[in-house]
Amino acid sequence: MVEDTTAPQIEEYLRASDQAFATWSQTPAAERADVLDVVADALDAAGETLIPVAMRETNLPEARLTGELKRTTFQLRLFGQVLREGTWYDARIDHADADWPMGAPRPDLRRTHIPLGPILVFSASNFPFAFSVAGGDTASALAGGNSVIVKAHSGHLELSALTGEVINKALAEAGAPEGLFHVVFGTEAGKSALLDSRVKGSGFTGSIPGGRALFDLANSRPEPIPFYGELGSNNPVFVTQQAAKLRGESIASEFIGSFTMGAGQFCTKPGTLFIPRNSGMREALATAALPQGAKLLNSRIQSGYVEVLEALSGHAATEVLVQGSDPLADPPSPTLLVTSIEDLLADPNALQAECFGPTAMVVEYDDEAQLVAAASTFEGQLTATLQAEESDDVAQLVRVVASKAGRVLWNQWPTGVSVTYAQQHGGPYPATTAAGSTSVGTAAIARFVRPVAFQNFPQHLLPAELQDANPLSNPRLVDGRPVS
Amino acid sequence: MVEDTTAPQIEEYLRASDQAFATWSQTPAAERADVLDVVADALDAAGETLIPVAMRETNLPEARLTGELKRTTFQLRLFGQVLREGTWYDARIDHADADWPMGAPRPDLRRTHIPLGPILVFSASNFPFAFSVAGGDTASALAGGNSVIVKAHSGHLELSALTGEVINKALAEAGAPEGLFHVVFGTEAGKSALLDSRVKGSGFTGSIPGGRALFDLANSRPEPIPFYGELGSNNPVFVTQQAAKLRGESIASEFIGSFTMGAGQFCTKPGTLFIPRNSGMREALATAALPQGAKLLNSRIQSGYVEVLEALSGHAATEVLVQGSDPLADPPSPTLLVTSIEDLLADPNALQAECFGPTAMVVEYDDEAQLVAAASTFEGQLTATLQAEESDDVAQLVRVVASKAGRVLWNQWPTGVSVTYAQQHGGPYPATTAAGSTSVGTAAIARFVRPVAFQNFPQHLLPAELQDANPLSNPRLVDGRPVS
Structure with a gap:
């Protein structure tokens, strides 16, 4: 004591x-x-x-x-x-x-x-x-x-x-x-x-x-x-059509590894994953093996997590894509929700809320131009990530996410913040x-x-x-x- | 219009x-x-x-x-x-x-x-x-x-x-x-x-x-x-015993040039001058020729100036050391007030107030150790200045004024802010x-x-x-x- x-x-x-x-x-x-x-x-x-x-x-x-x-x-x-x-x-x-x-x-x-x-x-x-x-x-x-x-x-x-x-x-x-x-x-x-x-x-x-x-x-x-x-930060991840086509399954499994790492209790946890509709990625995510639940840091974090998860999963525009057997239990098994980019754009504040724990939101889009529009709606972020191919035309998307975030990643994952000379862990309000x-x-x-x-x-x-x-x-x- | x-x-x-x-x-x-x-x-x-x-x-x-x-x-x-x-x-x-x-x-x-x-x-x-x-x-x-x-x-x-x-x-x-x-x-x-x-x-x-x-x-x-x-900033100037002895008259006349420059309407105007008692500097200042008054920027500045000058000169611990014929007129002729370091330390807030216009305060001290004590009472400053000799033991005074100010000067005057690579025009609150x-x-x-x-x-x-x-x-x- x-x-x-x-x-x-x-x-x-x-x-x-x-x-x-x-x-x-x-x-x-x-x-x-x-x-x-x-x-x-x-x-x-x-x-x-x-x-x-x-x-x-x-x-x-x-x-x-x-x-x-x-x-x-x-x-x-x-x-x-x-x-x-x-x-x-x-x-x-x-x-x-x-x-x-x-x-x-x-x-x-x-x-x-x-x-x-x-x-x-x-x-x-x-x-x-x-x-x-x-x-x-x-x-x-x-x-x-x-x-x-x-x-x-x-x-x-x-x-x-x-x-x-x-x-x-x-x-x-x-x-x-x-x-x-x-x-x-x-x-x-x-x-x-x-x-x-x-x-x-x-x-x-x-x-x-x-x-x-x-x-x-x-x-x-x-x-x-x-x-x-x-x-706070949501740390969105944008998957291009090409990247989904070429490496959709590995992106899906790496994403699951990243958002559930440390039971999702990182400020850099990727909270939103934009995937192309009908790319097979939804199915890959829905059928992926989620890790076991792990006890959260303390009871206050546990109850806060349950509250935010209930709000997100109770939102009319979301459904559960995949979750473990005990999503609201202590320890909670991980949850992936899914929504459409149209719904996200219609209610960004609610659907971009940070959920501190093993939950993330998958957002389906049709056209990469929508990614720029969606990125523009985010508040300040610690990180934003592109999963893309070098031949993708993403210069504008990179500019928009750089204007929102302190660190922008290419084909890596935001969790795990290296302590280096060039590291930037910060970003516009409310990230910092x-x-x-x-x-x-x-x-x-x-x-x-x-x-x-x-x-x-x-x-x-x-x-x-x-x-x-x-x-x-x-x-x-x-x-x-x-x-x- | x-x-x-x-x-x-x-x-x-x-x-x-x-x-x-x-x-x-x-x-x-x-x-x-x-x-x-x-x-x-x-x-x-x-x-x-x-x-x-x-x-x-x-x-x-x-x-x-x-x-x-x-x-x-x-x-x-x-x-x-x-x-x-x-x-x-x-x-x-x-x-x-x-x-x-x-x-x-x-x-x-x-x-x-x-x-x-x-x-x-x-x-x-x-x-x-x-x-x-x-x-x-x-x-x-x-x-x-x-x-x-x-x-x-x-x-x-x-x-x-x-x-x-x-x-x-x-x-x-x-x-x-x-x-x-x-x-x-x-x-x-x-x-x-x-x-x-x-x-x-x-x-x-x-x-x-x-x-x-x-x-x-x-x-x-x-x-x-x-x-x-x-x-805002008061920009104090500290004159050591040796400096007063060796160049008291020129320091006095340079100080008058600096605090009346631009009719005293600079954020870096030296507002307070610490001089050794019985060094002859008081007399040099009292008998110096003050420049003519010059019209202030506008009527709001003029009335604000008169108000602060009346408060400073009405303070029980101050007296007029020298002033022109029309200190409160428009345009105002310059004023130099004087007080003792004991009085300054007794009421620093009132006596260190910034007076935007051609007025400054002379403060008499006995012992250079008092300068460190006085410097410690200042709020954040844009500048602080030492008029001193290289053989003076002023390392502690330099440390204290550097902890208060964005720029510290040695035997120059704070007015005239050069635009350079190494310039620092800032300082702790309320300077900025x-x-x-x-x-x-x-x-x-x-x-x-x-x-x-x-x-x-x-x-x-x-x-x-x-x-x-x-x-x-x-x-x-x-x-x-x-x-x-």
Whole structure:
């Protein structure tokens, strides 16, 4: 039993977090990288303690959690590598130029990025490691030089507390400032921290209503702060006529694998599959073997899932294409619904609702031009996927889905978000509250830093990444030209 | 007399803007650059028409407006150069890697930036060219591939209409899509456009209350949009003991030149000057020749100025250090007030209020340690300035002011914001509503684009900047390493 954090405790944590920030923000990036490595090692070493607790609290299987922990510690080390390599500074140096054609001399200007302050992270239910206490928001905020307070998700409180202990022990061993990292518990604790003037930014992964409420709260402050919320996504998949003809059966089986992976509890779960009518794909899907049902993360997710599934399957325009024996039971067996593109276009809001769990919607179309029309009706998405052939004329469809989504896939599946330099896990609202950012990949560090320019400064008072001698050997934009 | 834009006109503009976006966003960046050049040439050519109207509407002198127009067209061309050069894409290519140490193979991922959609620009009163219809927000939004609707400032309506005509004629000549650019008039026109779902982002330069109201409106939408507001700033200047001793008189006279420049109507006007007590600087300031008063931009600014000046000079802790003969008249002669650092720390909110016009506050201190304490009390700032010597021990002061401001200056003055690659014109709230962005300099384009990643895409469907052949020769991050 983990108790809610009390108001006096939160006050003490905020004070400590603010104080730790003063030291951590001035710690050289390479030293911060070393600290992240120590934390990653400690988490790897604690796997045998943490994973059984995660299994018990989240119903997720051991293999999945083992892989997720590996991904989580890889992510911490990758941000360390980012810190050592230095592109994240986006360091820019303009030398003074008396003949600058603006009409006035250009002063010596040098721009880098500095951390924001204490960052409040609202962790997710569905990735108890990778998007939770030691997850991407924490890793990128710490990397950027911020202190971090994580509001634990109610779905895995004990794991959150244990993970926090592992992190804090490692931070202490690595010589990080005391108070750099805290975990708090309870809805009120999260809200009161979000409203505290010492908190300078926030990350969130969760539902649309929950995320929107916190976004509104962050913006209601006398001093509003950036709120990076990842909320909801349907992740539509568009199958062209040719692709259906050439590989309809394998697309069908891969789709089933993707939407039922992790019991459908991924923000990138493909929720809608557009297939050509009379292509044989409907039959392939209807007769495919669905996997067994698996217990969902917790009882709140289970009841929410049943509610949305009942609404979707009760909609006049849908029918069940295939489902297991116990679609509404606990655990629920998977369900595939089917509708027509005409019906989808007639009621997009209802039929494009995200269903968090092992349900997806198949949409039959006649003409590929309809796909462009349907894609246009979607709200902002984390991902959109084309299953198509290279000779297909899909340039317009690609443009439309790119205008809706943060990541567009070609003949792959959106579940499984790789942590890389070029990853983009974001998208227009309601996929996120900040489409200009990503919560996965090395660019995620940009959320928790801001630019500052130094004008006419003496070398010894400049941050190292802006000094002429370039002691960190980091890539820079010098007088408008990249120098690496 | 320029009439308010009617609701049916706004509807028509939004429809046209949305449609033009579809074409413009797909226009190659180099072609957009050519269009920006044509617009710049047309504005340069129209100077003889525009400048007299600007003089009449804003009370600004010809030389200033001529320089400002030059800066404005330079800025348009600089964004053209940015488009041709390509760093703005922040293009990243991760090749597929079966051995990616995350624990799962890395897919081929390629990330670039795409425009947002129609952008609504609220223009400023004090720069009728550089932060108005053809200003930095318009230039950066158009450069990024967005259509633009400018809400004209009430202070220069006729100039706004004329500038809009020049731009639209040039756009048509250059072959830009019809409807790419509009100017609208009236508060209601601006608000209704901000709430329209077709508008996907907004820029603003103006007051704290006005900007906050629009920021709140943008966030109240069912689909919130990024609102880049530049609001208010005091721009404190800290003079060390040594600097006062060595160059007190010249600092005093430069300060007077800076805070009275443009009749004190710059967002970067230095509003507070910290000087050592008994250093002779007080006397130098008190006996300095103040410039003549100059008419402020308009009657609303004049009455607002008088109100704030009366509040500041009526404050029990302030006295007049020096002022011209008609401090409250129209035009107002400049005023320098003085207070002590103890009084400032006792009532920072009142004594750090921005006074838009030719007034500034001198603050006397005894000990340089007090400067750190005083700097800590400031809200977010566009700039902060040190007048100091290289042997001064000011590292801590630099850290504190950098944590408060977007730009930190050393022995120069904040007025006069150069348009460059490394410029940062922004800062924590209330200096701006988005401290992670800049409204001046080439990085300003980042406000109106967002990242999108393409996974496993065939070459011919990728944007040019992400293709293996790199047909645009733009710099990229390839497998985590900069390649230029």
